Amino acid sequence: MTDRRVVITGVEVLAPGGLGRDAFWSLLSEGRTATRGITFFDPSPFRSRVAAEIDFDPEAYGLGPQEIRRMDRAAQFAVVAAGAAVADSGLDLEGHDPYRVGVTVGSAVGATMGLDREYRVVSDGGRLDLVDHEYALPHLYDYFVPSSFAAEVAWTVGAEGPSTVVSTGCTSGIDSIGYAVDLIREGTADVMVAGSSDAPISPITMACFDAIKATTPRHDEPERASRPFDGTRNGFVLGEGAAFFVLEELGSARRRGAHVYAEVAGYATRSNAYHMTGLRPDGLEMAEAIRTALDEARLDPTAIDYVNAHGSGTKQNDRHETAAFKRSLGEHAYRTPVSSIKSMVGHSLGAIGSIEIAASVLAMTHNVVPPTANLHTPDPECDLDYVPLVAREHTTDAVLSVGSGFGGFQSAMVLARPERSAA
Known part of the structure; x- marks a missing residue:
C-alpha cells in the first residue's frame, strides 16, 4: 500500500x-x-x-x-x-x-x-x-x-x-x-x-x-x-x-486545478458474526470500525465535527449506533452533532451509504449540518445531539459517516479537508 x-x-x-x-x-x-x-x-x-x-x-x-x-x-x-x-x-x-x-x-x-x-x-x-x-x-x-x-x-x-x-x-x-x-x-x-x-x-x-x-x-x-x-x-x-x-x-x-470536495481519509468495515438481523446493544463492532477508520485518517476522535448516522429508525439500530458513538468518540460524542438523512429520503438499502457520503461532502462544502426530520420525542436511550428538525450552521472540517447492514456489516468512513488531514 x-x-x-x-x-x-x-x-x-x-x-x-x-x-x-x-x-x-x-x-x-x-x-x-x-x-x-x-x-x-x-x-x-x-x-x-x-x-x-x-x-x-x-x-x-x-x-x-x-x-x-x-x-x-x-x-x-x-x-x-x-x-x-x-x-x-x-x-x-x-x-x-x-x-x-x-x-x-x-x-x-x-x-x-x-x-x-x-x-x-x-x-x-x-x-x-x-x-x-x-x-x-x-x-x-x-x-x-x-x-x-x-x-x-x-x-x-x-x-x-x-x-x-x-x-x-x-x-x-x-x-x-x-x-x-x-x-x-x-x-x-x-x-x-x-x-x-x-x-x-x-x-x-x-x-x-x-x-x-x-x-x-x-x-x-x-x-x-x-x-x-x-x-x-x-x-x-x-x-x-x-x-x-x-x-x-x-x-x-x-x-490539474480540480475542485476538491474532500479527502477520503479513513475507512474500515467490520462484522458482528452475531445474527442475520439483530444487533448487540453495546455497538462494539461499529465502534471498532470507527476507531480503525480514525486511526487510518490519523485523526483523534475530537477532530470529528459531524456524524452522519445510519439512523434507520428501528429501535435496535438507533440504540446500537448511539452506544457505538459513545464507545468510539468518548465524551466528544456528547459535543458532536449527529443526524440521519433517512428521515427525509428514506432507506435506499445499498445506495444509501453513497447518498449519505454525498450528504457529508455537501455538509462540508456548506458548513451546515442537515437535520433529523420528524424528531419530536427523543428516545431517552438516544441521548446525543441529533440536530432535530432544523439544519444548523456548523464548521465541518472532518465528518464521520457510518453504515449498518443486515448480516452484521458495520462500516465507517472519515472525510476531511485535505489541509486538515495528516500529510
Whole structure:
C-alpha cells in the first residue's frame, strides 16, 4: 500500500425529492421530507405502504428507448449519476489510460424491480408454474446478474480498468467507495468512478421487510413516517436512489486545478458474526470500525465535527449506533452533532451509504449540518445531539459517516479537508 492520498473531485446524487446534488442539498438543508404513499404498485396488501420514491424520467437524462429497455431502473440511476459525476469533476477521461480508470458499484438487491416485473410477465401474473421464456425480455440475464451495473457504468465513462460490484447489504454504498480508495492507494488505478444504486420499491421487497416487521406501518402521515432516534419510531421507510463520485490521487487533482470536495481519509468495515438481523446493544463492532477508520485518517476522535448516522429508525439500530458513538468518540460524542438523512429520503438499502457520503461532502462544502426530520420525542436511550428538525450552521472540517447492514456489516468512513488531514 502506498501513501497516495485519495480525494473526491466529482459528485452526483439522484435521491427522492432531489434529482441532482443541488436539489438534494436543498431538500436536506431545508429539512423537507420526500416520503409518501407508494405509487409504483398497489400497496394495499402490505403492512407497510409508504416509501421514498424518485420522480425519474430516463428520457429527460438522455437515455434512449433501447437503453431504457435494456437496463433496470437501478442501472439507469447508476449510469446517469456516474456520467454526471465525471462531468462535475472536469476530468477528461479520454485523455487517460483507460486501463488506469476503474469502476465500483454498490448494490444490495440488484435489478429487483426489473426481475419482479419480468416474473409477472413470464408467469402470466403468477398463474404458470412453468414460466414461458418466450415472453421474457431479451436482456433478462442482465437483470439477473448485478455485475451488469458495473459494466453499464464502465461503458458509459469509458473505463477499462478494475470493474466491480460490491454487495454488502446496507453498507454497500460505503464499501464500494472504500474499495475504490484502496485500489488508488495501492496503485492499481489512478481514477475510480465509484458509488452505489438501488431501486428496491417493489412488491417482493415490501413483502420481505413486512415479514420481519422492519418497515414502518405508519400510513396515515407518510411524510412523517421516518423518525430516526424518536421515541415513537417503529421502523424504516424504504427508498431508492444513487450517488456516484470521481476519486483520484490528491497530487494529480491539484496539478490539474480540480475542485476538491474532500479527502477520503479513513475507512474500515467490520462484522458482528452475531445474527442475520439483530444487533448487540453495546455497538462494539461499529465502534471498532470507527476507531480503525480514525486511526487510518490519523485523526483523534475530537477532530470529528459531524456524524452522519445510519439512523434507520428501528429501535435496535438507533440504540446500537448511539452506544457505538459513545464507545468510539468518548465524551466528544456528547459535543458532536449527529443526524440521519433517512428521515427525509428514506432507506435506499445499498445506495444509501453513497447518498449519505454525498450528504457529508455537501455538509462540508456548506458548513451546515442537515437535520433529523420528524424528531419530536427523543428516545431517552438516544441521548446525543441529533440536530432535530432544523439544519444548523456548523464548521465541518472532518465528518464521520457510518453504515449498518443486515448480516452484521458495520462500516465507517472519515472525510476531511485535505489541509486538515495528516500529510
